[in-house]
Amino acid sequence: MKLTGAQALIKSLEQEGVEVIFGLPGGAILPVYDPLIDSTIRHVLVRHEQGAGHMAEGYALATGRPGVAMVTSGPGATNIVTAISNAHMDSTPIVVITGQVASAAIGTDAFQECDITGITMGITKHNFLVRDVQDIPRAVAAAFHIATTGRPGPVLVDLPKDLAQSTMEWWYPSSLEELDLPGYQPAVAASPSLIEAASRLISDSSRPVLYVGGGALKSEAWDELRSFAERTQIPVVTTLMARGVFPDSHPLNLGMPGMHGVYSAVTALQRADLLITLGARFDDRVTGKVSAFAPEARVIHVDIDAAEHHKVRRADVAIRSDVKTVLRAWESERVLPRDLSEWWGQINEWRAQYPLVYDPPTEEGLLRPQAVIEAIAESAPAGTIVTSGVGQHQMWASQFWPFEEPRTWVNSGGAGTMGFGVPAAIGAKAGRPERTVWCIDGDGCFQMTAQELVTARAEGIPIKVAILNNAYLGMVRQWQEMFYEERYSEVYLSPDLPDYVKWAEAMGCVGLRATNLAEMRAAIDKANSIHDVPVVIDFRTDSSEKVFPMVAAGASNDDIMVHPLQRSAQ
């Protein structure tokens, strides 16, 4: 069967089971948009290419399937770079198709030419510049294979326009050998002797903590994690990337560790004699000052990526494996730590003394952002997916939203990409349309990618957006208040400019505003009653609110600052 390169690309995506592409056409990718008309694949037309990338990420994080974005060459490609970098930092499987100028024009500074494979070399798991039309199926199949196996990540396929227009004889790789990836061996068998060595460390521990990261979600290890934790009674902390992998309501879950982690989670890691690290990478936002992190702990480090072992913290036992396999092995060995009653006694004291708190809201004052999040959560159906941007609102969302289910928390962790929330919510909702999707956003983040609400309305993707509008770049403001003697530099945004309600309405959404508790409840109720169009609520929140607990950048986790309400007790 003869196909054009463009037809072969679309057919290859169909072969991979792609159900939706987030994209925006342009000159170099134009030939590919023609066969798309005849495809079963849905296309979501974004308003900016960065949005396409974050939508693909949101789709992947909410569904566990790879997200796909397609853009044109030059500025189309560079606009999606931020999302690629974000996916790289968070190991999110996405495949990005970029158009490229015609093969003969490459290297001549042609119109809308840019070296996108060069630009993204350091921020993709791998990328391809296709040089032969016959190779299109192989490139696409290899891209999906690489993106979704081992430690997942973004893969970019750059397709010169002339290849899309030329003809090929259709084929599709039917085996891994045909992908021609002699250097790619993601599958590893966990070493039984290392699993055994780790078991001995567990048996020998009396203050263990399960330090659970995003890798536990990637390997879909939630059932195994729960059985293991319940049988061993080892306390669990879930990093920002792992929220939802273990229910927040579970008594063994201490919550999030790190810079804005729960006191008991942070301190349990600090005082532990054993860290059972599952798909986490000792990020600086978790460890604080590395030399002062968990000083008494031995370390078991399970990671599918061997390069994470000993990168930040030397492990006593480093196991290259997915999380699920190791948990299953430990389960079959029935490994148990020593008596943990003293350890739990200590942890429960910390829990009782330093729970997450915030200043009580008043009926008439500005809203407490934490109260807004709790109120939304209380009225949200079970299984609601939450996305966020980056900053204070993100930390509050992670702290105060009760996550009970895997893949219900979609956020930007490693890269810290402001503006992630709205497009990620659209991608999540496109992938799981039966779920309610709330984006908890900040006013600064919202302004970065809000135009994608036009996409959401036009494509019939009814997400809900809660802007915690404190009129500031809040996290920067918090640092300036605490560490720069309240010298506020370039952080004020204004609560009224733009007018978020009018802006929402202009984009075809329902716009609501809430300035006090009564309006907050009414606005949330109204939003919950709307199922056909996106809703945006402008919640006016108190700009003096800060995220606590907090460990200052570069400080030891021992020097955690709790909420002012708790300081007299300290």
Next chain:
Amino acid sequence: MNTPEPFLGDVPHSPVRHHILSVLVENKSGVLARVAGLFARRGFNIFSLAVAPAETSARFSRITIVVDAESAPLEQIVGQLSKLVNVVSISDLAPKDAIERELMLATIRTNVDDRTGLLDVVGTSGAAIVDVDSHSVTLMLSGTPAACDVLERELENYDTLELHRTGRVALPRLGKRASA
């Protein structure tokens, strides 16, 4: 004077902080940029790097990289390198387990009637004269990096117009083969 044994001086005198990675890669465009880019962005230092087609087939090339094992732990360098999809295999050679060789070319300004001293150096170092004209000679030494170091120091006493070293290539000593 510390004169090395020419050609056969196979016990390296180079500092121990370096490590040799013999990296088999797919022979595809951009692969060298991927390897070099990885070293740059991770802050790993390279002492030298040599690329050539590998013995097995035209599909592969071998990159010999001499890395600064003090700029980052070797396991971290190998671990990150292994993740490049185009990297097929990595042999990590400790200097004592490797045969290392390097090639040096140097052009020295010297008149026809004033070459005795230089010819002496050439003779004792095991170098060879590969080009001559009336006012200069070009010598070549292929030997251990240490032998090249010694000759380079010797040549400081002469008017060296140009000097070029290839950077080392290496293979495991027989009986010491191990790969990562």
